[in-house]
Amino acid sequence: MDNLHKLDLNLLLTLNALLIERNVTRAAQRLHLSQPSVSVQLGKLRAAFDDPLLLPGPRGLLPTARALGLLAPLQAALAQLEQVLQPEAAFDPLTAEVEWKLAAADATEYAIVLPLLPTLRAQAPGSRMAVLEAVPSRMASQLESGLVDLGFLAQEEAPPALRHRVLFSEHYVLAGRIDHPALQTAPDLDRFCALEFVVVSPNGGGYRTAVDTFLAQLGRTRTVVLSVPHFLVVPPLLAASDMVALLPSRLLKNALGSLCIREPPLAIPDYEMAMVWHERMHLDPGHRWLREQVMAVL
Secondary structure, eight states: OHHHHTSOTHHHHHHHHHHHHOSHHHHHHHHTOOHHHHHHHHHHHHHHHTSOOEEEETTEEEEOHHHHHHHHHHHHHHHHHHHHTSOOOOOOTTTOOOEEEEEEOHHHIIIIIHHHHHHHHHHOTTOEEEEEEOOHHHHHHHHHHTSOSEEEEEGGGSOTTSEEEEEEEEOEEEEEETTOGGGSSOOOHHHHHHSEEEEEOTTSSOOOOHHHHHHHHTTOOOEEEEEESOSTTHHHHHHTSSOBEEEEGGGGTTOTTTEEEEOOSSOOOOEEEEEEEOGGGTTOHHHHHHHHHHHHHO
8 A cells, every 4th residue: 555655546547548559649649638748757657666667669669578567457457446436336126135234123123114024025126134123322333333224213312423314203102901991981190000011121121111200200100010121022911911001102003903092191202213324324325225215114
């Protein structure tokens, strides 16, 4: 690399033209430069390579042995540079063989990844996808390193250094089994606090959520009898017991026949679900296509 710092790369184009044309005037025409400019550049090339490179001959310039040895690797290097500088090819999902790595909580898998899959299988049949567990504290480093291509988490948890796009606003509903005696009518706060709750603790083992903090401000508590790490196990638990849970409404869109769903008797703030990605992938055609598909299915 040190040698590259010492040399103007435009001189390599001049050397290539001189080795092809073996004439300063024709090389200047090829490069759209003046003959004196090419002569000056030839002098710089001779100094850089410590070799005459091209000598006067009866029918033009004669390359030295060093120059002849440079021709093939020089043209190969210039061809590779030309390829590097080509505009990025358009992404063709039908022919692309690509792997996408997404990070999402299980409720987000249900709300976003599940409806996305039919589109991906139909429009990008050569693609495959890995879904990793979303951990907000690790999301920025995972996206930066390439361990994750696209993440999903609440907007308030999105690291500020990442690109993001809000996908939808979500709210919590109270759910229990379809014939739960305490949910046949909308419960008031007293009845709500007397119910037995399942809570989701992604980090494992927690029995308190933001709802308990809000209840404490009202001087109230509720009874939490079960803590689980994933959302998707909760609906079947509710259907087979008297336990209830506060769950994202999109998780229950297909559960109307098996669960009783009520609005909770306290104002639980909505949250916005965001899609996040690193700046390095922002202009990538394939990544942009994937983000567009996510937006289209919601």
